Amino acid sequence: MTAGAPLLKTWLITGASSGIGFSVTNQLLQRGHKVVALVRSPHKLKALSDQYPTTLFVLKLDLRQSDKIAPAIHHAFQLAGGIDILLSCAGYALVGAAEELDDTAIRAHITTNLLAPIYLAKAVLPYFRKQKSGHILHISSEGGQITYPSASIYHASKWGAEGFFDALAKEVQNLGIQVTLIEPGRIKTEFDNNAVIIEPLLDDYRKTTVGTYLRLLTMGRFPMIGDPDKVAQMIIKITTDKNSPLRLILGSDSYKNIIRETEKRLQTAKLQQQSSKNTDMNFIDDD
Incomplete structure (x- = not known):
């Protein structure tokens, strides 16, 4: 490696066969980095594997099989000779009125979107802690805020992941390990096409906000303005920073929506400054 050249790293990426995960994988390989891709359908990465036979390692893993995650991580570290960065991209949307979602769909979604990223992080931590370095990145969403x-x-899966990784960042901040939540808005990927959508059966939901939201979604009223390749560039860039942000907002739509909702929550909280004291043990009600 020539003087001043960027340090080459090894990434472990879930969801690498499509969307943001694929864009990051492709760009990393073009720059000479190594990637271990954990995917359900390895054949989707065959063309990339043929192009980068010495720097792309593809392992089959269904994240819904939680007991297979730790062994897969162990295999990945052995296969690649070490891992510097974990990027957890795999996930999908489950859309429908909560009352009408069946238990199987809920469990499958939470297992993939929330439990799998937690188990992945837990599995890499012993290695990162031993090497006193590592970076865990999780694709959250504006939907985590x-x-x-x-x-x-x-x-529920995104807010849950936000809480987990926020707390995890505090646990490992003195161990040389960084944690970053990526919060994109609407990115032009196959995300909508891969969503599991449960159409409302009850009139109450067809005629209220659930039905309205689904109709607007079908009409294209929530445009995908984000470029997955530009998102990938930003994700790769922050891993070169000495102190990466805990949260990285990507997309003007995500920024606008998160700022609006955060300001509303802050305003509501401030209105309760006085009433919040009413339950303190030493509070005396003068009235």
Whole structure:
């Protein structure tokens, strides 16, 4: 490596066969980095594997099989000779009124979107802790800070992941390990096409916000303005920073929505400054 050239790293990426995960994988390989891709369908990466036979390692893993995650991580570290960065991209949207979602769909979604990223992080931590370095990145969403009707379980997974990785960052901050939540808005990928959509059966939901949201979604009223290749560039860039942000907002739509909702929550909280004291043990009600 020539003087001043960027340090080549090894990435472990889930969801590498499509969307943001694929864009990051492709760009990393073009720059000479190594990638271990954990995917359900390895054949989707065959062309890339043929092009980069010595720097792309493809392992089959269904993230819904939680007991297979730790062994897969162990295999990945052995295969690549070490991992510097974990990027957790795999996930999908479950859309429909909460009351009408069946238990199987809910469990499958939470297992993939929330439990799998937690187990992945837990599995890499012993290695990162031993090497006193490592960076864990998780693709969250503007949906980890805001909500839409008909996406309650999706938001549960994203808000849950936000809480987990926020706390995890505090646990490992003195161990040489960084954590970053990526919060994109609407990115032009196959995300909508891969969503599991449960159309409302009850009139109450067809006639209220759930039905309205689904109709607007079908009409294209929520345009995909984000470029996945530009998103990938930003994700790669922050891993070169000495102190990466805990949260990285990507997309003007995500920024606008997160700022609006954060300001509303802050305003509501401030209105309760006095009433919040009423439950303190030493509070005396003068009235």
